[in-house]
Structure formats: structure tokens, C-alpha cells
Amino acid sequence: MSANQPSQTQSPLRVGVLGFGGLGQAASRVLAPKQEMRLVAVADRHGYAYDTNGLDPDRCIATYNERGSIGHLEGVGTLSDESIGDLIANAPDVDGYFLALPNLPNSFMASVARQFIESGWKGVLVDALKRTSAVEQLLELQNDLQAAGMTYMTGCGATPGLLTAAASLAAQSYAEIHKVEITFGVGIANWEAYRATIREDIAHMPGYDVEKARAMSDAEVEALLDETNGILKLENMEHADDIMLELAGIVSRDRVTVGGIVDTRNPKKPLSTHVRVTGRTFEGKESSHTFTLGDETSMAANVCGPAFGYLKAGISLHRRGINGLFTAAEVMPQFVR
Amino acid sequence: MSANQPSQTQSPLRVGVLGFGGLGQAASRVLAPKQEMRLVAVADRHGYAYDTNGLDPDRCIATYNERGSIGHLEGVGTLSDESIGDLIANAPDVDGYFLALPNLPNSFMASVARQFIESGWKGVLVDALKRTSAVEQLLELQNDLQAAGMTYMTGCGATPGLLTAAASLAAQSYAEIHKVEITFGVGIANWEAYRATIREDIAHMPGYDVEKARAMSDAEVEALLDETNGILKLENMEHADDIMLELAGIVSRDRVTVGGIVDTRNPKKPLSTHVRVTGRTFEGKESSHTFTLGDETSMAANVCGPAFGYLKAGISLHRRGINGLFTAAEVMPQFVR
Numbered sequence: 105m106s107a108n109q110p111s112q113t114q115s116p117l118r119v120g121v122l123g124f125g126g127l128g129q130a131a132s133r134v135l136a137p138k139q140e141m142r143l144v145a146v147a148d149r150h151g152y153a154y155d156t157n158g159l160d161p162d163r164c165i166a167t168y169n170e171r172g173s174i175g176h177l178e179g180v181g182t183l184s185d186e187s188i189g190d191l192i193a194n195a196p197d198v199d200g201y202f203l204a205l206p207n208l209p210n211s212f213m214a215s216v217a218r219q220f221i222e223s224g225w226k227g228v229l230v231d232a233l234k235r236t237s238a239v240e241q242l243l244e245l246q247n248d249l250q251a252a253g254m255t256y257m258t259g260c261g262a263t264p265g266l267l268t269a270a271a272s273l274a275a276q277s278y279a280e281i282h283k284v285e286i287t288f289g290v291g292i293a294n295w296e297a298y299r300a301t302i303r304e305d306i307a308h309m310p311g312y313d314v315e316k317a318r319a320m321s322d323a324e325v326e327a328l329l330d331e332t333n334g335i336l337k338l339e340n341m342e343h344a345d346d347i348m349l350e351l352a353g354i355v356s357r358d359r360v361t362v363g364g365i366v367d368t369r370n371p372k373k374p375l376s377t378h379v380r381v382t383g384r385t386f387e388g389k390e391s392s393h394t395f396t397l398g399d400e401t402s403m404a405a406n407v408c409g410p411a412f413g414y415l416k417a418g419i420s421l422h423r424r425g426i427n428g429l430f431t432a433a434e435v436m437p438q439f440v441r
Numbered sequence: 442m443s444a445n446q447p448s449q450t451q452s453p454l455r456v457g458v459l460g461f462g463g464l465g466q467a468a469s470r471v472l473a474p475k476q477e478m479r480l481v482a483v484a485d486r487h488g489y490a491y492d493t494n495g496l497d498p499d500r501c502i503a504t505y506n507e508r509g510s511i512g513h514l515e516g517v518g519t520l521s522d523e524s525i526g527d528l529i530a531n532a533p534d535v536d537g538y539f540l541a542l543p544n545l546p547n548s549f550m551a552s553v554a555r556q557f558i559e560s561g562w563k564g565v566l567v568d569a570l571k572r573t574s575a576v577e578q579l580l581e582l583q584n585d586l587q588a589a590g591m592t593y594m595t596g597c598g599a600t601p602g603l604l605t606a607a608a609s610l611a612a613q614s615y616a617e618i619h620k621v622e623i624t625f626g627v628g629i630a631n632w633e634a635y636r637a638t639i640r641e642d643i644a645h646m647p648g649y650d651v652e653k654a655r656a657m658s659d660a661e662v663e664a665l666l667d668e669t670n671g672i673l674k675l676e677n678m679e680h681a682d683d684i685m686l687e688l689a690g691i692v693s694r695d696r697v698t699v700g701g702i703v704d705t706r707n708p709k710k711p712l713s714t715h716v717r718v719t720g721r722t723f724e725g726k727e728s729s730h731t732f733t734l735g736d737e738t739s740m741a742a743n744v745c746g747p748a749f750g751y752l753k754a755g756i757s758l759h760r761r762g763i764n765g766l767f768t769a770a771e772v773m774p775q776f777v778r
Contacts, residue, residue, distance in 0.1 A: 134723045137616060266613055269773065270732065273606050276747040276774050277738050279474060354776045385742040386471045391735030395607065398728030401614050405722040410613040426761065436606065436773040437613050439691045 120145030128204035130404035132161035151175015152191040200228035214241035232261025260414035262406035270395035278383030288364035289373035334369030413437030457482030465541035467741035469498035488512015489528040537565035543637040551578035565755040569598025597751035599743035607732035615720025625701035626710035671706035750774030
């Protein structure tokens with residue numbers, strides 16, 4: 105963390121990824137060229153793989169896609185219906201995990217955190233969860249995380265995550281914040297690569313909730329998307345950016361809005377994702393700062409990059425004995441080379 | 442720092458401001474409405490004022506403007522030609538200082554830091570310095586700051602500062618950073634309120650250097666501004682954003698450029714100040730994220746707000762026993778209510 109302690113000299117951080125759908129697979133590809141981090145553990149619903157020498161993303165992805173679980177990975181894979189618990193027990197020297205898990209059910213992240221707490225493992229977890237209520241559940245674990253000697257970084261993807269942190273920075277110019285507006289555009293070529301994520305988006309739409317969206321068959325999702333020409337328009341979404349900015353003391357959660365447009369049939373974004381922070385300066389002027397993501401950047405790049413940046417920052421905190429729960433609005437992520 | 446440790450319950454942080462020109466005066470006004478910080482100490486070239494109950498910015502500014510030094514402030518002012526040293530000796534319980542000092546001479550910040558180190562004072566310093574070489578001088582003090590039990594936050598104004606931190610965040614989406622371009626627009630109604638700052642800007646212009654700009658009389662500055670209709674156009678400026686992003690491991694300093702346009706006769710900005718970070722994602726796409734400051738925000742708001750946000754973050758680090766030198770690119774500033 106300190107200005108003249110370059111980390112090039114240290115051995116790579118040993119990193120695990122829990123969940124190996126679209127996000128987990130992208131995470132493995134993001135890690136591949138990194139010198140400062142090595143992917144040593146992956147778990148999916150039916151198994152896990154662990155290799156301290158590092159896992160190859162191509163082999164992992166091929167195995168998962170062809171045989172249904174990373175547990176089939178030759179030499180280093182193990183099939184298990186308790187894959188997370190078994191991985192924790194068998195991989196003691198992982199420095200930190202990225203929880204690339206579905207957000208549904210809404211209590212999933214907290215239940216996984218509890219599993220880590222109970223295992224006695226001491227390390228760093230980072231999630232890219234979305235919903236306010238999921239952060240509320242993690243807040244209840246704050247003391248347990250601290251007592252367990254764990255450092256948990258929550259809401260560390262794109263939004264919440266990168267854009268929440270940008271809002272936190274932008275707020276610095278103002279004496280008082282009036283509103284924070286997050287508007288995202290997402291374009292994906294094929295919704296089937298992001299089945300869980302798209303169901304989470306549908307859950308935010310009028311007339312839908314988490315249970316209803318989760319229960320939809322692929323054919324039902326397909327039919328819904330046919331009606332809207334593949335476009336999902338989302339307004340006033342329950343997104344944890346609000347509670348994270350409130351916890352950081354910046355603005356009350358009712359002044360934070362999140363909405364966006366998801367095009368499930370075109371990788372081009374329907375609009376540029378941005379966060380706009382409006383406030384009053386000490387001289388009494390109202391103005392807005394804006395942070396805008398480049399259109400060519402994918403959801404995977406904007407989620408996984410920050411997630412590992414926060415994981416690195418979390419490991420720095422953890423090594424200084426700083427444990428407990430932190431959000432993306434409170435900590436500067438560290439660039440992972 | 443942790444997500445559920447609200448700081449409302451703590452007593453206000455006791456803050457000092459060194460330097461009481463345009464920037465120091467603005468800093469005192471920024472602090473006035475804050476509940477979490479109290480201005481207790483101010484020093485200028487000829488004196489200082491110290492009051493643990495808090496200093497009133499209007500009285501401070503009136504005294505400085507009418508009588509030439511804050512040292513004349515009734516009841517709490519002291520005239521001194523060693524104002525900084527005398528203030529440190531007589532104000533032991535200040536939590537942190539904002540060094541709102543001129544950047545010229547270029548060694549000034551480091552010499553003030555050395556003065557604090559030698560005094561035995563243990564607290565937090567924050568500066569809003571501009572030049573790369575000034576940060577280089579502070580880097581040499583890293584071990585001494587650590588040994589002295591001090592936490593020093595450097596480059597924590599607007600640029601370097603807010604925009605450097607935004608670049609640090611924006612970099613998270615990319616596997617590799619190609620360039621960081623900072624372009625600022627500054628509009629001030631009257632250059633005479635910012636005599637030192639304008640001379641620093643002139644020092645960046647072709648044909649000028651620090652010594653030459655500093656030696657200019659007001660009439661000479663006026664004549665130069667008359668030639669350009671009050672506009673200063675600055676390119677490839679020596680700005681510490683470059684070394685700060687290099688130290689954070691994000692990009693080598695030669696890929697960071699800073700330029701801008703200063704209108705000294707119009708408070709409206711000639712262009713919107715922004716930072717653009719261009720890189721390659723893990724999928725091989727080139728793109729750019731952009732962070733843009735609202736035109737209605739003043740230089741004073743964009744410098745002083747972040748400076749106190751970093752001071753608060755620095756005090757959190759200091760209270761956890763984390764000392765040494767940090768830059769704005771490494772630490773998330775904390776919003777000061």
C-alpha cells in the first residue's frame with residue numbers, strides 16, 4: 105500500500121474462484137496473464153479443482169463445458185456435492201477467493217461467508233453482488249468476520265463496485281450530495297452465456313421478483329425477450345450502491361438510483377454506462393461530476409478487473425491485521441499486474 | 442474505515458491549515474460547515490493562530506487581508522517569522538494539517554515535512570502539490586516519516602489528487618494501460634487572488650521555469666496575460682500524476698500527460714476538466730473510461746474537498762498505526778460530513 109514498497113518482488117497471490125458460469129470463466133481468463141496473482145482453485149456446483157502450480161483457464165473451461173463440472177479436471181479435479189466446503193478443507197493456503205456465484209437466492213453470499221467463517225479459514229473474500237438486501241445480510245456477519253480473522257470486500261464488481269467507488273471519489277468536491285444516478289448499458293451477443301445474470305436482471309423488472317425470475321424456464325426467458333426484441337429496461341433497481349454510499353457517509357440511500365438497458369442480442373452497448381454525482385459545493389454552486397465507462401469494455405472486464413483489484417487491496421489490509429467487512433466505496437482497489 | 446463503524450459518534454478531528462493565500466482561505470471556508478472536522482490552527486508567513494475551540498474563517502480572512510497576517514488575530518494570534526515551527530511547538534493536539542503552501546520553491550513541501558519530522562510531532566499531513574520532482578523529494582523521506590510515526594498523504598488535490606484517483610479506479614477494467622490523459626480547464630475571475638498558483642502555471646509554459654516565473658513582478662505577469670488575452674495554455678506539464686500512477690503499478694510515467702487551459706479573466710471554465718484512461722481489456726479490446734468534473738465546480742472545491750477527504754482517510758490509517766508516505770492513487774478518500 106505504501107508508496108515505495110513495490111510488490112513485484114513478492115510471490116504471486118494464490119487465488120480461488122467460486123462459481124464457474126460466465127463470470128467465473130471470465131475471471132479465470134482475466135487472471136491468466138497476471139504475474140501478481142495465480143488461479144489455484146475453482147469450484148462449481150458439482151466439484152472443484154485445486155492446483156498450487158496454477159490452473160489453466162482453457163482446460164478448466166473445456167472440462168466444465170464438455171463434462172459439466174470442473175471436478176472432472178484430470179489430476180486435480182474432485183467431484184463433490186459439497187464442493188465449496190470440501191475445497192476450503194483441502195486448499196488451506198489460498199490467499200483469497202472471488203465469489204463469482206449467482207446472486208440468487210439473495211442469501212447465497214452470506215451463507216457462503218458463514219461457511220468460510222465456520223471452517224476456520226483466514227483469508228480474504230470478494231464478491232460482486234448486486235442487491236442491497238444481500239449487503240444487509242453481510243453486515244450482520246461483520247463481528248463474526250472480524251472474530252474469524254477474515255477480510256470481506258463486498259459489492260466490488262462494476263455496479264456496485266467500480267461505479268460506486270467513482271461516486272465516492274466524485275463526492276469529494278461537494279459539501280453536500282443531492283443525488284447519485286447510475287445508468288448502465290449492457291450488450292451481450294447471446295443471453296444463454298449469462299443465464300443466471302439475465303434472470304437476476306428480469307427479477308428487477310415490474311411484475312417480477314427474485315423467486316419468479318428464478319423459476320422461469322429457458323423457454324420462458326426466451327419468450328419474454330422475444331416480446332421486447334431482446335431489450336430489458338430496468339428502473340429504480342434494488343442495487344447495493346445505495347447502502348454502500350450511505351455506509352460511507354456520503355448520501356442517504358434514497359438519493360441513489362440505479363437503472364439501465366440490457367440488450368441481450370447485441371454485444372454493442374445500447375448506451376454508455378455512467379455514474380453522475382450531483383451536489384452543492386462549499387460556495388453554493390450545484391454541479392455534477394460524471395464517470396463514464398468506455399463502450400468497448402464488457403461487463404466481464406468491468407466486473408472481474410475491479411473484483412481482483414479489490415481482492416489485492418483486501419489482501420493488503422488482511423496482512424496488516426485489518427479484518428471485517430469493507431465495501432468498494434471505502435477502499436481503493438489496487439491494480440493487479 | 443470498516444463498513445459499520447460510523448464516525449458520527451466521534452469528536453471532531455482537529456485540523457490545521459498551513460498557508461493562508463487563496464487556497465488556505467478556501468480551505469477554511471470548506472471546513473466551516475463540517476461536523477467531523479474543526480479548524481483549530483492556521484499559519485501564514487508572518488504568524489499563526491491557534492484555538493482548540495475552533496477558528497472562524499471570516500475573522501481569519503478579514504484579519505489576514507486587513508493586517509497582513511493571521512498572527513494579528515485577537516486573543517489567539519501570534520506574530521512569528523518561524524510561524525510553522527512555533528505553531529507545531531505550541532499546538533500539540535492537532536490531528537492533521539493541510540499544507541496549502543505555495544509549490545515554489547519546489548523543495549518547499551519536503552522541507553516543511555522535515556520540519557514536522559524533526560519536531561517530534563506525530564500526526565497526518567496532506568498536500569496538494571503539483572510537480573513530479575516534489576513527490577520525488579518526499580519519497581526520500583519515506584523512512585523518516587515512518588520512523589517519526591507520521592502519515593503523509595501527497596498529491597491529494599484535484600490534479601494530482603481527485604483525477605489521479607479516478608485514473609487509478611478506471612484502470613481496473615483493463616489488463617494493460619496505454620495512456621492516461623489529464624486535461625483541465627480552469628477559470629478564475631481575477632488572477633490576483635491566486636498569485637502563487639498562476640506563477641506556478643506560468644512556470645510550465647515554454648520559455649519559463651520555476652525560478653523565472655517566481656521572479657516575475659505582478660506587472661510582468663499582468664503584461665504576459667495581456668498578450669494572451671488572459672489565457673494560459675499548458676501542455677506536457679510536469680505533474681505528479683505520472684509518478685503517482687507509476688508508483689501504484691498502473692502505468693509508466695511517460696504514458697501520463699497533463700495539459701490544460703487556464704482563463705485568468707473568466708470564472709467560466711474554458712473546457713471541462715477530465716481524465717481519460719485508455720487501455721486494453723483482457724479480451725483484447727481497446728477502450729477509454731472518462732471522469733469529467735462539473736464545470737460549475739471551482740478549483741478551490743476540487744482541491745480542498747479531496748484534500749480533507751484524504752486527510753480523514755490518513756487519520757484513519759494513522760490511528761491503525763499505518764505510517765509513511767501515501768499518494769492519492771493508493772487510498773480512497775473519506776467523505777467529511
